[in-house]
Amino acid sequence: MAAMLQCCAKFGPIDNFQPSTQDPAIVSFQRATAPVINSHISSNGSKEVDLGSGDLSMYFKHFETHSYGFIQCCERDSRLFFHFSEYGDDINLVKIGDPVEFQMTYDRRTGKPVASHIVLLNSGSQSYEVLSEEKFTGSIAQEAKPTKNKNGYALSEDSLGRVTYQHNGEVFFLPYGSDDVIDKTFKPIAQDQVQFYIATDKRNGNLHARQIEPVSCKVQGVVCSLKDSFGFIERADVVKEIFFHYSEYKGDINKLNLGDDVDFDVQNRNTKEVAVNIQSVPIGTVIFEDISVNKIQGSVQRTLKNSRRQSDPLGGRISYESAKGPVEIPFGDKDQGGDYTLLSGDVVECNIATDRRDKLQRATNIKLMEESFTANKENRETGVITNLKDGYGFIQCTEREARMFFHFITQDPSASNGNKLMAIRIKYLSKGSVSFLVIHPEKYIGTVDKEPNAHKSPGKIKEAETGIIVFDFDEKIQKISYTIKDVLEMKNAPRYGDKVEFNLGEVKSTKTRTGVNVRVVLRNLNNKCQGFIATLKDNYGFIENSDHEKEVFFHFSSYEGDPNDLDLGDEVEYTLCRKSAKHSAENIFKLPKGTIPTEEILRDKGQQQGKVLRPMRIVNPDQEEYCGLVQPFNVEVEDTEPEVYPYGITSLADKGISYRKGILAVNISAIRKFIRSKVDSVKGQFGFLNYEKEDGKKLFFHMTEVHDGVEIQTGDEVEFVVVQNQRNGKYSACSLRKITDRRRPERLVSRLKSVTEDLSSVRIVVIRQPKGPDGTKGFTQTRVPWTPPA
Structure with missing residues (x-):
């Protein structure tokens, strides 16, 4: 029992x-x-x-x-x-x-x-009552009063409250006490909707309402803030935010982002409302406001302040005409259709948004109308955006030399930028509509005096890299610059000496003139030149013209063929052009030997000997004259002017030798002392000889100095001439000739001598080092070459 x-x-x-x-x-x-x-x-x-x-x-x-x-x-x-x-x-x-x-x-x-x-038995294991399996929903008909007095004695049943509910079409009233409310902070009053269990007394069958709690209704909202372990939701039923803890989210909290739509229940905890049972809903489910279909046009009466802490989030005001007269509605920083600056008096177009929660109206989707520019009498300028950074950029103005700074978002430029100029209310224009030049319609004819460098980026074009056109203007010879982008036909780009047609363009910002719409009208056929290959470097060289008076620079990319086939003294044809302060050779073609006429040799004077007074400029780049000078020995007579002869690359018998001042020459062939040595090492296109002109430094040589293209390897014996570079003063070997095939290196021979093949054979051991007659190492007497008897 x-x-x-x-x-x-x-x-x-x-x-x-x-x-x-x-x-x-x-x-x-x-x-x-x-x-x-x-x-x-x-x-x-x-x-x-x-x-x-x-x-x-x-x-x-x-x-x-x-x-x-x-x-x-x-x-x-x-x-x-x-x-x-x-x-x-x-x-x-x-x-x-x-x-x-x-x-x-x-x-x-x-x-x-x-x-x-x-x-x-265990505490709580028995009860007089049996609770229903499901909850019932009803409303409070009578508020409950405390069931015990201050001394803890029970009061009469008149202190009990009553809750009413319907079941099968009938209305029932059940008693409940204040102790039956689960959340003690919840004080139910009449008409409150509540949920409860029905308890049946097992002794007498009486019914009682137990575990009363408010009816949980789903509320929707948008996540507006996320912190370390909690956040806030902007509610869709009232204009307020509600707190929530991450543990109340029914899902992966890492997938919850700002702006997500959610629904949740509201509970009272410590007299504050919190969101519980939070679940994500599809995007677009939560709607805070209704936006009108028709747009209205009005004017800005008050702009937003550029303050991080605005007291009024809807600080702007727009006035428009309605059927009842002028109406003023607010707007905020998120209601603009763009990030441009609004000024008082601007004509704008917008929609009206009505908040479902408090019926407050505001302007949204605000678009600045072009009538504002004329209404406010703005001085509008044009330009091209040249640089974009994080949040700001620069505009190259058409009528200003300096670049103009601008912010992506600006509300009050005068408050933050002081007296500095900055661009605001920027409007996109169609490509090509902005021009920095005022192009005059008159056509002019001129001659290309200098070609521009063909840079792809206009920003990399400098003043020194522009081309120059010489033309007759107002009966005076004028020079005008132009760039590669001013050429109409890039496939038919003008060359040095070509006749061109162009227009004059005046730069708006500086009022300077430049040539535009440049077009070739007559090619210069006289700029075809001939010459001889005088110098070959890694990827460039120099050509001596046919008059032997000057040299012209060329790049290997300008040679129509394999640059490896070129050799010193080869005859070539090229086009002379000018892209910088100096001329250069383009469109280079190799000519058959003998195409260019050579000088007649004066046989009656015979072969003479002399010395170099001045080398060629390829040897000494610091000198102004190109050709070298030689002076014969037989002209050194008193009271007579010394006779000198110029020479060029074609005058040299050995074109690989650099003739320096003071070197003796015979028929422009150097009389030099040849030295013999062995190759110490070879590294690709260069190597080192086992010869020291300077202390501790092996003598350098390049493979181009080897005669007849013979392969040189380590250990080969060669003869060579030592020369000194005029620029850096370093020594190197030239005119290398292979004498014998390579032998075993000295270090290998020494090692073989020190190693005995058979350890069992007789070994020779040095018991003392050799000494001279006086007991010292070596000999005190100086060795002299033996002179044979006459």
């Missing part, structure tokens, strides 16, 4: 217990039933047993003058007497309201039922 222990007794002797019929507690037990005690539902439920078997009950009363008590049954409206001797453990540990299990027997004297074999 289920029961609650509802009485206590004073501890005393339990042997030969005979309860007195005159005891007032027993008399009260016989005459009246116990009051109903409410408690929470047990998760274990009631234990159904037959009469006389183990029952469940609650300890009900405690009498301090006796050692007995009473037990209130849970499943029927009755209570049973029991003696402390029927409890097997320490009775001092039992409290009023503890659940117990017992067996019901009958008193042998009175025949009334009593409890025996009492066992204490």
Whole structure:
């Protein structure tokens, strides 16, 4: 039998217990039933047993003058007497309201039922009530009052509230107490919608409302802020934000982003509303405002302040005419259709947005109309954007030399930029509509005096890299510059000496003139020149003209063929052009030997000897004259002017030798001392000889100095001439001729001598180093070459 222990007794002797019929507690037990005690539902439920078997009950009363008590049954409206001797453990540990299990027997004297074999159960395992499996929804009909006074005694049932609900078309009223509200901060009042469970008293079948909580309604919103472990949601039902913790989000919190649409429940925690049970909804589900279909036109009355902390988020004002007269509506920084600056008096076009929550209207999708520029009498300028950075850029103005700075977003330029000029209210124009020049329609004819460099990027064109056209203007010879982008036909680009037609263009910012729309009208056929290859470097060289008076630079890319086939003295034909301060050769073709006429040799003077007074400029680039000078020895006579002869690359018998001042020459062939040595190392196109002109430095040589293209390897014996570079003063070898094939390197020969092949054979050991006659190393007498007898 289920029961609650509802009485206590004073501890005393339990042997030969005979309860007195005159005891007032027993008399009260016989005459009246116990009051109903409410408690929470047990998760274990009631234990159904037959009469006389183990029952469940609650300890009900405690009498301090006796050692007995009473037990209130849970499943029927009755209570049973029991003696402390029927409890097997320490009775001092039992409290009023503890659940117990017992067996019901009958008193042998009175025949009334009593409890025996009492066992204490876990706290909360038994209850008088059974809760419904589902929740019911209703409304508060009467507000509940406190059920206990300050002393803890229960008040009358008039303090209970009433909740009403409908079921199967019928309306029911259930009592509830203030203790039945789950959230103690929630104070239900009349008409509040609540959810609750219906509790059925197992003893008498009475119904009661338990676990009352407000009805949770889904609210939608947009995530407007995310912090470390919490955030805020802008609600769609009221104009306010609500706090939420990441643990309340039903999903992966890492996938939640600012601006996501969500729905959630609202709960009161510590007197504050928080969002719980948060779930994401499809984008576009949450709508805060309704935007009008028709656009209106108005004027800006007040602009937004350029302050990071604006007191009014809708600080701007736009005025427009309505059917009822002029109306002024606000707007914010997010309502503009672009990031341009709005000024007072601007004519704009916009839509009207009405907030669903508070019906507030504002202007949105604001577009600046072009009528504003004329209404405000603005001085508009044009230009081209030349540079873009993070948040700002620069504009090259058509009528200003300096570049103009601009911000991507600007609201109040005067407040942040001081007295510096900056560009605002920028408008895109079609490509090619902005021109930095004022082009005059008159056509002019001129001659190309200098060709421009063909840079792809106009920003890389410098003043020194522009071309020059010479023409007759106002009966005076004038020079005017032009760039490669001013040429109309790039496939037919003008060359040095070509006749061209062009227009004069005046730069708006500087008022300087330049040539534009340049077109070739007559090619210069006289700029075909001939000459000889005088110098060959890694990727460029020099050509000596046919008159032997000057040299012309050329790049290997200008040669029509394989540059490796070129050799010193080869005859070539080329076109003379001018791209910088000096001329250069283009369109180079190799000519057959003998095409260019050579000088006649004066045989009657025979072969003469002399010395170089001045080398060619390819040897000494610092000199102004190109050709070299030689002076014969037989002209050094008193009171006579020394006779000198110029020479060029074709005058040299060996064109690979650089003739320097002071070197003797025969028929422009150098008389030099040849030296013999061995090749120390070879590294690609150059190497080093085992000869030291300077202390500790092997003599350098280049493979182009080897005669007949013979392959040189390490260890080969060669003869050569030592020359000194006029620019850096370094020595090198030239005119290399291979004498013998390579031998074993000295280091290898020395190693072989020091290694004995057979360790068992006789070994030679040096017992002392050689000494001279006087006991010292070497010889004191100087060795002199032997002179044979005459």
